[in-house]
Amino acid sequence: MTTGLFFYGTLRHAPLLEIVLGRDLGADNLTPVTLPDYAVFAVAEGPFPMLVAQKGSAAQGLWVTGLTDEDVARLDYYEGGFDYDLIDVTLAHGQAAQVYVCALTRWTAQGLWDFENWQASWGALSCHAAEEVMGHRGTYDRDEVAAIFPQIRARAWSKVLGSRTNAGQGVFDGKVEVERKIRAYTGYFAVDELSLRHERFDGSMSPVLERSYFIGGDAALVLPYDPVRDCVLLVEQMRMAPLGRGDPEVWHLEAIAGRIDPGETGEETAVREAQEEADLTLDSLEVVARGYPSPGDSTGYYHIFVGLTDLPEETAHVSGLESEAENIRSRLISFSDFIAMAERQALANTPLMLLAYWLSHHRSRLRSKRRSDT
Numbered sequence: 015m016t017t018g019l020f021f022y023g024t025l026r027h028a029p030l031l032e033i034v035l036g037r038d039l040g041a042d043n044l045t046p047v048t049l050p051d052y053a054v055f056a057v058a059e060g061p062f063p064m065l066v067a068q069k070g071s072a073a074q075g076l077w078v079t080g081l082t083d084e085d086v087a088r089l090d091y092y093e094g095g096f097d098y099d100l101i102d103v104t105l106a107h108g109q110a111a112q113v114y115v116c117a118l119t120r121w122t123a124q125g126l127w128d129f130e131n132w133q134a135s136w137g138a139l140s141c142h143a144a145e146e147v148m149g150h151r152g153t154y155d156r157d158e159v160a161a162i163f164p165q166i167r168a169r170a171w172s173k174v175l176g177s178r179t180n181a182g183q184g185v186f187d188g189k190v191e192v193e194r195k196i197r198a199y200t201g202y203f204a205v206d207e208l209s210l211r212h213e214r215f216d217g218s219m220s221p222v223l224e225r226s227y228f229i230g231g232d233a234a235l236v237l238p239y240d241p242v243r244d245c246v247l248l249v250e251q252m253r254m255a256p257l258g259r260g261d262p263e264v265w266h267l268e269a270i271a272g273r274i275d276p277g278e279t280g281e282e283t284a285v286r287e288a289q290e291e292a293d294l295t296l297d298s299l300e301v302v303a304r305g306y307p308s309p310g311d312s313t314g315y316y317h318i319f320v321g322l323t324d325l326p327e328e329t330a331h332v333s334g335l336e337s338e339a340e341n342i343r344s345r346l347i348s349f350s351d352f353i354a355m356a357e358r359q360a361l362a363n364t365p366l367m368l369l370a371y372w373l374s375h376h377r378s379r380l381r382s383k384r385r386s387d388t
Contacts, residue, residue, distance in 0.1 A: 280317025
């Protein structure tokens with residue numbers, strides 16, 4: 015057995031702590047305590063805190079006892095990816111303990127941390143992310159996990175959004191029994207392989223099926239439309255799927271699109287991506303569709319919008335984030351040319367085809383609305 019540990023941050027959330035430890039903790043091992051002469055500050059770079067020495071303050075937290083060497087090894091793996099390591103401290107009741115801290119220069123402290131607010135906003139995401147992180151133990155070291163942690167968090171946020179999704183289709187609500195699930199690949203994207211049985215429409219259970227799915231996450235797509243000038247803006251960039259399929263056209267026309275970052279809604283992502291990819295400020299958004307582009311093999315889920323805006327006179331603009339190696343060219347196209355491209359199957363992108371026909375149906379309303387607003 016090891017000495018007790020003091021948790022002041024996200025691991026005060028018992029479901030998260032138990033995921034990291036890989037076991038349940040008894041209530042007798044959890045004691046609310048304070049650590050004198052320290053304060054807990056929020057970190058600007060992420061929804062987690064850091065401990066800072068501050069004379070006269072007191073950090074609230076949990077003293078956790080009954081931990082084994084294996085427990086501490088698991089905690090070291092989880093916390094080490096964020097550059098937190100153990101130091102010795104003395105708690106308010108005089109008990110010796112250890113606590114995970116980072117160097118003061120590692121993260122940027124900004125204001126006191128609110129644990130209850132974090133639980134409500136980020137607790138579920140952190141639990142999903144921890145399940146993936148701990149699943150990599152024994153395969154990746156903690157620095158390798160830290161390198162892909164932005165993708166891990168994005169996948170976790172997609173699960174949070176997925177738990178809130180209910181399209182109201184009125185479909186069969188059968189049982190699904192997952193007998194085995196392994197992460198076959200992890201990188202920018204991920205792939206899971208499963209052995210499962212599911213209930214059939216006659217009430218019987220299927221045989222064991224071997225299946226897999228690609229984990230693509232949630233994304234927002236937005237087609238900027240100027241109702242006054244009656245034109246749209248498309249973006250052109252090199253895409254991996256045509257390259258992998260052997261398509262001679264590797265550069266493709268698309269709507270503006272991007273992954274929904276943790277904490278964002280689809281609407282917020284659409285507005286942000288329009289600014290990042292095309293330097294556009296959207297006036298308002300029209301919801302076109304929300305759904306799975308390929309529910310048989312991908313967790314990808316699209317939030318699709320038309321964004322009303324004033325488009326520039328001419329567009330031959332190249333933009334994109336250097337940090338994401340984006341090289342994106344904007345293309346201004348009249349509505350008549352846009353719908354003509356759709357009619358002759360020249361838009362080799364099904365969400366863009368959906369947007370073309372949706373806009374064709376709603377164009378008169380949007381143009382009338384813009385005239386009445388002005």
